[in-house]
Amino acid sequence: MKIAIIGTGNLGSSIAKGLVKNNTFSSLYLSDKNTTNVDAYKSLPNVVVTNDNELAVAESDIVIFALQPKHINSVLEGVSSKISEKHVVMSVAAGVEISRIEGIIGADKNIIRVMPNTAISIGKSMTCIAANKAAQDKVPMARDIFNQLGTTMVIPEDQIQAATVICASGIAFWMRLVRATTQGAIQLGFEAHEAHQLALQTCYGAASLLKESGRHPEEEIDRVTTPSGCTIEGLNEMEHQGLSSSLIKGINASFEKINQLKKN
Numbered sequence: 341m342k343i344a345i346i347g348t349g350n351l352g353s354s355i356a357k358g359l360v361k362n363n364t365f366s367s368l369y370l371s372d373k374n375t376t377n378v379d380a381y382k383s384l385p386n387v388v389v390t391n392d393n394e395l396a397v398a399e400s401d402i403v404i405f406a407l408q409p410k411h412i413n414s415v416l417e418g419v420s421s422k423i424s425e426k427h428v429v430m431s432v433a434a435g436v437e438i439s440r441i442e443g444i445i446g447a448d449k450n451i452i453r454v455m456p457n458t459a460i461s462i463g464k465s466m467t468c469i470a471a472n473k474a475a476q477d478k479v480p481m482a483r484d485i486f487n488q489l490g491t492t493m494v495i496p497e498d499q500i501q502a503a504t505v506i507c508a509s510g511i512a513f514w515m516r517l518v519r520a521t522t523q524g525a526i527q528l529g530f531e532a533h534e535a536h537q538l539a540l541q542t543c544y545g546a547a548s549l550l551k552e553s554g555r556h557p558e559e560e561i562d563r564v565t566t567p568s569g570c571t572i573e574g575l576n577e578m579e580h581q582g583l584s585s586s587l588i589k590g591i592n593a594s595f596e597k598i599n600q601l602k603k604n
């Protein structure tokens with residue numbers, strides 16, 4: 341597979357890292373105005389780091405556009421003459437609909453919206469995928485690529501915004517929960533590095549329990565909450581303070597914001 345990534349910022353470089361780790365491409369072009377994040381890959385075989393977006397597109401079959409929404413139009417316009425029916429164009433830009441991309445490069449082109457998260461750099465992304473009409477037969481190939489970098493789910497395009505909030509922004513939400521737990525542990529007397537380790541391994545254990553047992557979170561909670569014990573005391577206080585409610589409100593605020601981005 342001849343793959344290009346246009347835009348090697350936070351997400352583009354995370355995708356590059358995951359692809360390099362798996363090494364399943366025949367060539368990988370990494371193009372950005374500022375290639376600092378990926379310069380270390382220059383010496384790898386079959387990897388080209390460049391500032392030339394057109395070259396990257398011309399030399400590749402699969403082109404992943406990892407650009408901020410404000411840059412996507414101008415970059416697509418700049419390379420559109422190089423995009424043919426052989427290409428599969430993938431975009432990770434939040435809020436940028438397939439129709440907008442079709443408006444620039446044509447509805448006859450294969451276009452797939454892909455929404456991974458930064459855990460793609462370690463092969464643990466939750467990646468949602470939606471394709472235009474032309475690219476329906478390319479969906480299995482897109483799944484193959486991103487299944488090597490985590491887990492995929494094919495969804496209708498009108499759910500991509502919601503998936504962005506839950507899975508892409510979700511990385512930040514979970515990080516904040518880990519950090520808050522750490523702050524609590526420091527207050528209880530642990531050194532910062534100990535607090536971080538305790539919070540992290542517990543979070544990992546909780547996610548692994550759900551994944552491996554397939555059980556509902558409340559069932560796992562029931563196993564921890566000793567009657568009149570400390571867990572239910574803490575859990576109920578968190579709910580009195582609005583833990584679930586503030587998470588749900590935050591998710592809804594993110595969703596409102598991403599729907600505004602869509603209109604820009």
Ligand SMILES: NC(=O)C1=CN([C@@H]2O[C@H](COP(=O)(O)OP(=O)(O)OC[C@H]3O[C@@H](n4cnc5c(N)ncnc54)[C@H](O)[C@@H]3O)[C@@H](O)[C@H]2O)C=CC1
Nearest residue numbers: 347348349350351352372373406407408409432433434508
């Ligand atoms: N960061 C994240 O966790 C996630 C980001 N996204 C989406 O991915 C996109 C990229 O996000 P980030 O990587 O965080 O942004 P970023 O700002 O870190 O990266 C964008 C890159 O595009 C480059 N760029 C700008 N103009 C260019 C041009 N003309 N030619 C070549 N490269 C150019 C910039 O130099 C920069 O390195 C956004 O649309 C965002 O909504 C989606 C899911 C997760």
Ligand SMILES: O=C(O)[C@@H]1CCC=N1
Nearest residue numbers: 434504505508509510
């Ligand atoms: O915050 C943002 O807008 C982008 C989309 C999801 C993650 N980062």
